[in-house]
Amino acid sequence: MIYVREAVYRGKAEVDNLKPRKSQKPEFPSGQVYWTRFALAIVAAVVSFASRLGLVGLLIGALVYALSFPVMILVFHIRWTGNGHPFYTLGLGSYVFLWLTLWTLLNTFFPNLLPQA
Numbered sequence: 001m002i003y004v005r006e007a008v009y010r011g012k013a014e015v016d017n018l019k020p021r022k023s024q025k026p027e028f029p030s031g032q033v034y035w036t037r038f039a040l041a042i043v044a045a046v047v048s049f050a051s052r053l054g055l056v057g058l059l060i061g062a063l064v065y066a067l068s069f070p071v072m073i074l075v076f077h078i079r080w081t082g083n084g085h086p087f088y089t090l091g092l093g094s095y096v097f098l099w100l101t102l103w104t105l106l107n108t109f110f111p112n113l114l115p116q117a
Contacts, residue, residue: 030090036075036076041098045061045098045101045102061103
């Protein structure tokens with residue numbers, strides 16, 4: 001609808017310039033990286049809760065985050081060339097926040113769900 005209104009006031013060449021253009025280089029899948037790390041944070045929190053090993057749960061969270069690098073490279077075919085998005089830090093804050101929050105909530109609301117190790 002905006003293109004029709006623009007066509008009344010502008011010439012056809014200007015209307016064609018308003019249309020979105022496809023970029024030459026492929027776009028970085030930042031949304032896929034965020035949602036994958038979001039899901040992995042939930043998995044890490046559940047595994048940390050199920051292990052009931054205290055500080056080892058921190059290592060589990062760090063290990064799951066470190067294992068997300070090969071997942072990003074193999075599944076999404078991400079190649080970081082040194083310029084652009086450093087995918088190793090993309091989603092780090094949301095991962096850590098969700099993982100620690102969910103792990104804390106699980107330990108708070110279900111303290112006796114699993115036996116102590």
